[in-house]
Amino acid sequence: MERRKPAYIWRRIGLLLLALCCATLFVSASNPNTPEGFLIFAHRGASGYAPENTMAAFEEAEKLGSDFIEFDVQLSKDEELVVIHDDTVDRTTEHSGSVDEYTLNELEGMKAGSEASADDADEKILSFHDVMDRFAGKIGMLIEIKDSKLFPGIEEKVADVVRRYELRLNHTEFDGKGRIKGMGKVKNSAGIIIQSYDFDSTRRIHDLLPDIPVAALIHEDQHPLSNETLDELTSYAAYINYTHELLDEKIVQAIHDRNRKVIAWTIQNDGDMERMKKLGVDGVITDYPG
């Protein structure tokens, strides 16, 4: 009896290892490799892991190897560029009221970590300068102009700041494969894309900054895009950033036929991620990069 015991244990270990190998093979087969050049955009930073649009979320995105951080810009009462998603401060801070009722100084004093863990409790609202200063040339930036109708002239202000940082970007060393040396996988040479739902705004940005790629954001109200609208958008926009629920093969093909990239937003689970890869999109915007 005692002699048979080790053999029995080894048999069990063998079976366990076999089961593990099969599981690994199954997982690999059901998760085909990420396509070459597939871009990961961290939505409002890695906002699934840290408070949105804060330094903690952007640093987490960088740590997780995201290609780009995505963030939203608006104007404060004193017409400074500030990084916040909603047009009020109610949801993300302990204060209330419209963003444009507060000066930049007042906004910068607001804690932006109210919904997150104690670790992130001291996160603050950031200025656009803060984010550019910390990340320009280090990780890609997808800058969303939030509401151009509410903030006339916001495009000029964004363009002015981007131009200032372009100098730094032009001095950044690239490795010839679209990557910033030693800094991961930024895929466009400037590492900046500017997006908006407002097509007048994307057009204006393109006119102001013809070398910076522009993305037209498409949500359900703009869907389906007519061929005419798609032709117009793709005449200057390098990216069409489409809400993932509405994307299908035909739309992806129509964008690729026009030699433009399609990025899907906002992907929050593996199932949607796999569907997007199968559709052949060029990247995804997600709260959970990495």
Ligand code: G3P
């Ligand atoms: O980048 C796409 C996504 O950010 C657009 O939606 O509302 O999160 O700014 P929203």
Ligand code: CA
């Ligand atoms: Ca956004």
